Amino acid sequence: MAKTTYLEAIRQGLAEEMASDDRVYAIGEDIGLYGGAFKVTEGLLNRFGAERVIDTPVSETAIIGAAIGSAYLGMRPVAELQFIDFVACCFNILTNFAAKSRYRWGAGVPLVVRGPCGGGVSGGPFHSANPEAHFLHTPGLKIVEPSTAYDAKGLIKAAIRDDDPVLFLEHKLLYRRVQDEVPEEDYVVPLGQAVVRRPGDDVTIVTFGAMTHTALDAANQLAERDVAIEVIDLRTLSPLDYETILQSVAKTNKVIVLHEAQRTGGIGAEIAAAIAERGFEHLDAPPVRLASLDTPVPYSPALEAAFRPSVEQIVAAVEHLVEY
Amino acid sequence: MAKTTYLEAIRQGLAEEMASDDRVYAIGEDIGLYGGAFKVTEGLLNRFGAERVIDTPVSETAIIGAAIGSAYLGMRPVAELQFIDFVACCFNILTNFAAKSRYRWGAGVPLVVRGPCGGGVSGGPFHSANPEAHFLHTPGLKIVEPSTAYDAKGLIKAAIRDDDPVLFLEHKLLYRRVQDEVPEEDYVVPLGQAVVRRPGDDVTIVTFGAMTHTALDAANQLAERDVAIEVIDLRTLSPLDYETILQSVAKTNKVIVLHEAQRTGGIGAEIAAAIAERGFEHLDAPPVRLASLDTPVPYSPALEAAFRPSVEQIVAAVEHLVEY
Amino acid sequence: MPATTATRPSDELSRDQRLELFYFARLTRDIEERLALLYRQNKVVGGLYRSLGQEGESVASAYALAENDAVAALIRNLGSVIVQGIRPRAIFAQYMAKGTSPTHGRDLNLHFSHIPNGDDGPIVIGPISTLGDLVPVMAGVGLGARMRRRRLVAMTYIGDGGTSTGAFHEGMNFAAVQKLPLVVIAEDNKYAYSTPVSQQMAIPRIDQRAEAYGIPHEMVDGNDMLAVYDASKRAVDLARQGAGPSLIGVDTMRMRGHAEHDDMRYVSKPLLDAWEARDPITRYRAHLIETEVATETDLVEIEAMSRQYAEDEAGLAEADPGPDPATVADGVVAGGHFQPSVEIVRSPFRVKRGASRHTQPTVVHP
Amino acid sequence: MPATTATRPSDELSRDQRLELFYFARLTRDIEERLALLYRQNKVVGGLYRSLGQEGESVASAYALAENDAVAALIRNLGSVIVQGIRPRAIFAQYMAKGTSPTHGRDLNLHFSHIPNGDDGPIVIGPISTLGDLVPVMAGVGLGARMRRRRLVAMTYIGDGGTSTGAFHEGMNFAAVQKLPLVVIAEDNKYAYSTPVSQQMAIPRIDQRAEAYGIPHEMVDGNDMLAVYDASKRAVDLARQGAGPSLIGVDTMRMRGHAEHDDMRYVSKPLLDAWEARDPITRYRAHLIETEVATETDLVEIEAMSRQYAEDEAGLAEADPGPDPATVADGVVAGGHFQPSVEIVRSPFRVKRGASRHTQPTVVHP
Numbered sequence A, B: 001m002a003k004t005t006y007l008e009a010i011r012q013g014l015a016e017e018m019a020s021d022d023r024v025y026a027i028g029e030d031i032g033l034y035g036g037a038f039k040v041t042e043g044l045l046n047r048f049g050a051e052r053v054i055d056t057p058v059s060e061t062a063i064i065g066a067a068i069g070s071a072y073l074g075m076r077p078v079a080e081l082q083f084i085d086f087v088a089c090c091f092n093i094l095t096n097f098a099a100k101s102r103y104r105w106g107a108g109v110p111l112v113v114r115g116p117c118g119g120g121v122s123g124g125p126f127h128s129a130n131p132e133a134h135f136l137h138t139p140g141l142k143i144v145e146p147s148t149a150y151d152a153k154g155l156i157k158a159a160i161r162d163d164d165p166v167l168f169l170e171h172k173l174l175y176r177r178v179q180d181e182v183p184e185e186d187y188v189v190p191l192g193q194a195v196v197r198r199p200g201d202d203v204t205i206v207t208f209g210a211m212t213h214t215a216l217d218a219a220n221q222l223a224e225r226d227v228a229i230e231v232i233d234l235r236t237l238s239p240l241d242y243e244t245i246l247q248s249v250a251k252t253n254k255v256i257v258l259h260e261a262q263r264t265g266g267i268g269a270e271i272a273a274a275i276a277e278r279g280f281e282h283l284d285a286p287p288v289r290l291a292s293l294d295t296p297v298p299y300s301p302a303l304e305a306a307f308r309p310s311v312e313q314i315v316a317a318v319e320h321l322v323e324y
Numbered sequence C, D: 001m002p003a004t005t006a007t008r009p010s011d012e013l014s015r016d017q018r019l020e021l022f023y024f025a026r027l028t029r030d031i032e033e034r035l036a037l038l039y040r041q042n043k044v045v046g047g048l049y050r051s052l053g054q055e056g057e058s059v060a061s062a063y064a065l066a067e068n069d070a071v072a073a074l075i076r077n078l079g080s081v082i083v084q085g086i087r088p089r090a091i092f093a094q095y096m097a098k099g100t101s102p103t104h105g106r107d108l109n110l111h112f113s114h115i116p117n118g119d120d121g122p123i124v125i126g127p128i129s130t131l132g133d134l135v136p137v138m139a140g141v142g143l144g145a146r147m148r149r150r151r152l153v154a155m156t157y158i159g160d161g162g163t164s165t166g167a168f169h170e171g172m173n174f175a176a177v178q179k180l181p182l183v184v185i186a187e188d189n190k191y192a193y194s195t196p197v198s199q200q201m202a203i204p205r206i207d208q209r210a211e212a213y214g215i216p217h218e219m220v221d222g223n224d225m226l227a228v229y230d231a232s233k234r235a236v237d238l239a240r241q242g243a244g245p246s247l248i249g250v251d252t253m254r255m256r257g258h259a260e261h262d263d264m265r266y267v268s269k270p271l272l273d274a275w276e277a278r279d280p281i282t283r284y285r286a287h288l289i290e291t292e293v294a295t296e297t298d299l300v301e302i303e304a305m306s307r308q309y310a311e312d313e314a315g316l317a318e319a320d321p322g323p324d325p326a327t328v329a330d331g332v333v334a335g336g337h338f339q340p341s342v343e344i345v346r347s348p349f350r351v352k353r354g355a356s357r358h359t360q361p362t363v364v365h366p
């Protein structure tokens, strides 16, 4: 099997779905000739033509609205937001129109909204968002964020085949930094299933996206000190795979929920609350949240480093828990 | 002291601030001649004139944008959203422009965004929102929701005097149903302070808004069975008054977090997670969340009743906790 | 702006079609009158939003669509979905939050859809409350149709107030750039809730909004049903030919409050009186008689039929059960059992419109 | 559309003002050239967005403002804040994420504000990345000014791409209805990132967007500095007189990629060549000589001064320290210690513009 980047894996998954299902099409800003701001859709225009790779005006609400309407006519749109931050500009039509449609009328909207999320690249306050918590609270909308190339491809394919709207978060830090083995054959990674990235008995770290790699780095360091970390990569953020989480906590009895978005009101709150509520008897220590500071994402590398959770913080939190 | 409705209290608070500070003005749809969809701003146009009570086109982003710009010029806008659900239409400019302004440039935006929230009145999927959790995750933005007329007035005044953007949620079920004693003299209810509405030793219920009254009803019923509930009314939802919450939990050792918004990703997650994290040693039972179902808000009264948390559910949850 | 042709599209309407137009307008009004009665009896759950005085434009514009085209109504466009065959009982059931309604009591009034598989029936897309969103969504219906090689036209409505939303702008512009088969009926009914048009826009005519998008537009007397039909038909034809979207401004008046609770204190009596004198149904009725399309007796008969039908349908819906609370959590995502449907009916005139394959009606009006 | 008057506002510019205009345009370009160098040296943090070929319109439009008016620049409007007196060092510090920058390294490039208390200095409002938002915000600055009884004019910019956003629409319409003192410079620079204007809008001229709002608009050659100044000055005067907002379309060309990383493969060479021949600074320079406002020697001297100043300021900023990570959480809400400021400077021409009280510059250009 060839080593494939996270970015290339998404491109492959999208292209394969477009090739096998002519209802699938791509829509967004600069995704055609230019191939997208991060080049995820590069080559698609040549291969599938301008009718299925639609360059739009700078109009996020029109993009999502048009995608919804076309979905009612049987299409399966994959909408790119140039940066996921701009989902704030279509918050209404995505959460109110797309996500509520099936519940109100029985009309599902098989829409994927994908785009680059996350920080660590000095993107500043408007190009670094991790918006999952803003959408976790929206029944009817699924949320996905892969951490590996294998998952990126399998999840984008699953998201496209899903009959409901899916917010597909691509961590921009991983686009070209992560690569792994991606099969040639068709496969999907089913939505709703977390995976244990590294087994361990001492402390569970529940995380996803780029932080999975940070957690694994911390786990490596801690292994040297004989602390065995179990790292869970959620992959799907809504619906959450509570089972995998609770199973792990039942084993380790200690848990850290780690994410890159700001702490307060983040997805870590939901996960920690659910663990406290459903895994209370298994907990030997408080469920700990590690996340970014409660500030906008600062631009300067020095500030952003102080803002985001670090390997050192994880190690310190684990040590604290181990001693608890 | 006169009995004043929740609605009238808000009107009084707004009018008093407009009278005492000519930088304060109101802006929104149909707030002038018509006095607002719920008549909160009735009479203000006559009293303060069209320059300070501005009827706008149907343009939520323009309303918030104009408010922000005017705030940079020293004004203190109070923007009404006809239903708080439409905050989804200004999500971007509110969370990205208003909330991040001080952190980026040091320029505070003393803006109040107020509007009717909440269900229980067959408003259906688009007129029943409790959007606090969508904004809890936005550093720089405060959130307030009163449950009494006294607090409504004191909090709106505090919100207007605050130097940062405040999302002021008015539960429409309470507008005319709740009335209590409201002093004539100037007073504020400071932001960031929860209040114990009813003391009790057995179980803490942390809640706010209309659910405060539901919790008190449940507490009354439970008192007959000798179960003493402590009801905490948060009043300010961001920043949360963790101290008051943790103090109570340290006493009762059992806690229910109750809110009307959907359960998953709701503000209850943050509160329960914080209790689990910071009050772990005090907990004799899992922190329980009671909230609405994870569906859009259904319209029919029968469906909505099944959707929202009820006194019966609270009583059952308390009984379960007492026996835990 | 499309040139006003010497022959008007309405010249080609058959007698039955002219009568059907009348019937649909009457039926729209009768349904609403019935709803108003139910509202006063506290049987309507929530608010009632009337289109009194505007029935003509909703009906006549939708009448320009082919049967299998797509329409998306706002709360005040009941007439448009009646034309497309939505059974009145469904409307009553919606307003009374019945379990038999097209949303099974989950959403209000005209907030429902009917999206048949393939090309066998009219498409109705329901609004959400947020104004403006239907424009990009219906642009998308046009886009989807084009990709599916269906030659359908998508029509939707927007109020004077709605044209101020960002969603309207983005949707219009996208439709224009993509040359989508979209017809937007922009209704200047003088108010958005209590806000007069002069506080909504600084242009003399609502159709001028279209100038920003470079699409054809015209302004018509919204209370002249045939004028609305003519303009709509021209726009529908353009769209079907692949010439892209159009916007039609209709000059009309909201003759009731925003909803029934609103006493419209902010509207002057003379203004209302002037528009009362221009009632679209009264005018069209007089026209039918003047042009000898129908006799007084013919029209009285149609009126009686319409009234009776509305009453019967209301009665059926009233007797319908409420939704089962046990189903409340079902069908948020795929895999549930929630599969509501709407009955499509034929008017007694059984007139065929447009070029597409026609509907298999499950019920015919009385 | 404002009638083209026989006498042009630019006729009234003094020699010093004409030279100052040239200086500002040069300085803008020199700063960016310096930034490009720093970018290649990896000293710029993040992307670099150039206004090459558009310096003239940013400078000439802002030059129509009075000194204490308000301007809000997008990433490609460096020239407008240079005119308003933002010290170049601040720009360099921003791009290098220095602790001395107007955001102390918290935000990028032109994302900063300068909002003096009262009426003593130019107001600069920084953008957020989301396109369109500055239009309603600057409408609000105009609204606030009116309520504070300040006769200032608010000016902002929008790209061809930006005009497709809902925020643009809502802001323009609100400004029109409220007759706010807002001037919007709409830049048709042929592309939005890689998207040509033909895929952005279906109108031949960007200024036609204004038709939807009923506000005066005109289209000017964006690479003719005096033409831009004239149109802007007329619009600023209208706004100051209380006649409401205007939109000026400028026909120009983005001569670099969207950002420095973008090789612009999607732009044809002939198109670039044609615009290269119309470079605004070269044209204005030739005009100054032709009209005998300046000699070659005069201009060479100004050019040298500008280049040197840009270099000096870049050097100062380069030596500035980065932000202190310990401050990262400070100042999210009121009560922190975060109180950044920007230095306002005077050009060596020390020309006074407009009617307001003038700035007390803390530094004068070299």
Ligand SMILES: Cc1ncc(C[n+]2csc(CCOP(=O)(O)OP(=O)(O)O)c2C)c(N)n1
Binding pocket: B029, B058, B059, B060, B082, B086, B089, C076, C129, C130, C131, C132, C158, C159, C160, C161, C162, C163, C165, C187, C189, C191, C192, C193, C254, C258
């Ligand atoms: C985005 C948005 N903002 C506010 C509202 C509240 N609202 C409901 S109807 C209405 C007035 C609509 O006026 P118009 O578009 O002219 O339609 P009309 O009622 O006159 O038919 C308003 C402001 C809404 N539904 N959506």
Ligand SMILES: Cc1ncc(C[n+]2csc(CCOP(=O)(O)OP(=O)(O)O)c2C)c(N)n1
Binding pocket: A029, A058, A059, A060, A082, A083, A086, A089, D076, D129, D130, D131, D132, D158, D159, D160, D161, D162, D163, D165, D189, D191, D192, D193, D254, D258
């Ligand atoms: C609402 C929004 N959507 C998308 C983007 C991403 N984006 C940044 S610049 C740009 C192109 C802007 O083009 P234009 O407005 O013409 O300005 P120009 O770059 O040509 O000066 C885009 C799409 C954005 N900043 N904001």
Ligand SMILES: [Mg+2]
Binding pocket: C159, C160, C161, C187, C188, C189, C190, C191, C192, C193
């Ligand atoms: Mg209207």
Ligand SMILES: [Mg+2]
Binding pocket: D159, D160, D161, D187, D188, D189, D190, D191, D192, D193
């Ligand atoms: Mg451009």
